[in-house]
Amino acid sequence: MPLDKKIRELQEKREKILLGGGEKAIEKQKAMGKRTARERILTLLDKGSFNEYDLFVEHTARDFDMQTKSLPSDGVVIGTGTIYDAPVAIYAQDFTVAGGSLGLMHSRKITKIMDHALKMRIPLIGINDSGGARIQEGVDSLAGYGEIFFRNTLSSGVIPQLSVILGPCAGGAVYSPALTDFVFVVENISKMFITGPEVIKTVLGEEISMEDLGGAWVHSETTGNAHFYAESEDQCFEQIKKLISFIPWSNENKARPFEPAEPLKDFNIDDIVPDDARLPYDVRDVIKAVVDSSDFFEIHKNWARNMVIGFGRIDGNTVGFVANQPIEMAGVLDVDSSDKAARFIRYCDAFNIPIITFVDLPGYLPGVDQEHAGVIRHGAKVLYAYSEATVPKITVIIRKAYGGGYIAMGSRHLRADFVFAWPGAEIAVMGPEGAANIIFRREIAAADDPDKMRKQKVEEYKAKFSNPYVAASRGYVDSVIEPSETRKLLIHAVSVSDNKSVFLPKKKHGIPPF
Numbered sequence: 001m002p003l004d005k006k007i008r009e010l011q012e013k014r015e016k017i018l019l020g021g022g023e024k025a026i027e028k029q030k031a032m033g034k035r036t037a038r039e040r041i042l043t044l045l046d047k048g049s050f051n052e053y054d055l056f057v058e059h060t061a062r063d064f065d066m067q068t069k070s071l072p073s074d075g076v077v078i079g080t081g082t083i084y085d086a087p088v089a090i091y092a093q094d095f096t097v098a099g100g101s102l103g104l105m106h107s108r109k110i111t112k113i114m115d116h117a118l119k120m121r122i123p124l125i126g127i128n129d130s131g132g133a134r135i136q137e138g139v140d141s142l143a144g145y146g147e148i149f150f151r152n153t154l155s156s157g158v159i160p161q162l163s164v165i166l167g168p169c170a171g172g173a174v175y176s177p178a179l180t181d182f183v184f185v186v187e188n189i190s191k192m193f194i195t196g197p198e199v200i201k202t203v204l205g206e207e208i209s210m211e212d213l214g215g216a217w218v219h220s221e222t223t224g225n226a227h228f229y230a231e232s233e234d235q236c237f238e239q240i241k242k243l244i245s246f247i248p249w250s251n252e253n254k255a256r257p258f259e260p261a262e263p264l265k266d267f268n269i270d271d272i273v274p275d276d277a278r279l280p281y282d283v284r285d286v287i288k289a290v291v292d293s294s295d296f297f298e299i300h301k302n303w304a305r306n307m308v309i310g311f312g313r314i315d316g317n318t319v320g321f322v323a324n325q326p327i328e329m330a331g332v333l334d335v336d337s338s339d340k341a342a343r344f345i346r347y348c349d350a351f352n353i354p355i356i357t358f359v360d361l362p363g364y365l366p367g368v369d370q371e372h373a374g375v376i377r378h379g380a381k382v383l384y385a386y387s388e389a390t391v392p393k394i395t396v397i398i399r400k401a402y403g404g405g406y407i408a409m410g411s412r413h414l415r416a417d418f419v420f421a422w423p424g425a426e427i428a429v430m431g432p433e434g435a436a437n438i439i440f441r442r443e444i445a446a447a448d449d450p451d452k453m454r455k456q457k458v459e460e461y462k463a464k465f466s467n468p469y470v471a472a473s474r475g476y477v478d479s480v481i482e483p484s485e486t487r488k489l490l491i492h493a494v495s496v497s498d499n500k501s502v503f504l505p506k507k508k509h510g511i512p513p514f
């Protein structure tokens, strides 16, 4: 056959496969507000950068008449491309082909691109849109998931792994996203659950809609399974691109530097924190007052809001922020906020990203609910994560740093490299009211006017302990600084830490309080 005929034959084969599950299935996909798998990849990646592999792969199933069915590309698209010129490996499940269900060859395609990403040390992006294990392929489907989970774990901390939930992600399938670093969800499109509403109704007799069980908002606000929430696929893709711009390609690189830029004038650091320590403020304004272009990329925005985490740039270099949020529950540490901070600290540590901590908290949240929910175990994760992290650690104590909260939030004792405190910082075992009530109990009770005496003792305690100077006199705080000096000192601290080199004792791995 002449070459031009062979080329035409190739083109025709390609065109047929690129139709996926066919026009009807594509129409159904569009009616749900969803793009097709290939459209999603082409929208997300740099124009013209995508190369698809394994287009011609077919399933090998023979039971249930499967030999009579063709499943183009076996319901998943894999390939490589770039985002803002950064190389990425990507797969996207094609719901138009057998509901994007995962059979043997489908899983082999995914593991092939996962292996490639790990070998090439480039980020992996997985777009999930699937009815789960392909029922007709039985144990081969389960094996496929196991192979994916194993590789997710192997790649953890080596290359960034992003999971994008753009359709159903049901049953055991949810555990791949759960093993990856960042999960993205989209309103009305993402559905994530172990057992669906029908099973719940049959087994437990409870009625719940798919949206209320495992919709985008549920995972963004309630479970914390999702790190990024978007209202549309387009918004979601913008979030992915932005994240890729902040993180390095692998644990062997640093994030790419950007052109340095001053914060916007709208965020005046001297005006953010109220003089009265009982009044709240939004700690994100403090972060925006110190980062380049006031561009703070928040992660887990809707979950455990008493803790703020995310990326920004200091003089062009990516840093991770961990900050108590005084406008939510006074910024206390509790079960969820501990989990949120600890995991992010480990992410930054694995990927060579310096950690900047802003401290303002009354301590760990007291109460039976928290104790019984395991605040001891979860709270310990923060101590573990900070202690273990060897990236540059810079801590700024803005206001309250009481008790266990003082120690946990990146203190010198967990090996912060720089600890700065603002002049309004209160570093003590507990808040002045509680402390005075305990240590001056007898004097207060015996006084003619107990209230007056209490106030006097609170003031006495504040004058003695609720300031940064005791900690500074011991060297636990390196410098007491004016708020307006913060950015300059952070730039300096990050730049002089560039060559930081510390080693932990040799071990296979630690046993963190998972």
Ligand code: HXC
Residues within 6 Å of the ligand: 097, 098, 099, 100, 101, 130, 131, 132, 133, 134, 135, 136, 142, 145, 146, 168, 170, 171, 172, 173, 196
């Ligand atoms: C084979 C499947 C499938 C599956 C969907 N399809 N899920 N085929 N195996 N798991 C097929 C359908 O038969 C249909 O084929 C096409 O995909 C589209 O599905 P619809 O049901 O028409 O779509 P929709 O109404 O949008 O509903 C989507 C859905 C539903 C909610 C995901 O299909 C569903 O409940 N599927 C089963 C989910 C599930 O229980 N999966 C197994 C989980 S257990 P046709 O030919 O009609 O177009 C699991 C174990 C993994 O995953 C364990 C790993 C550790």
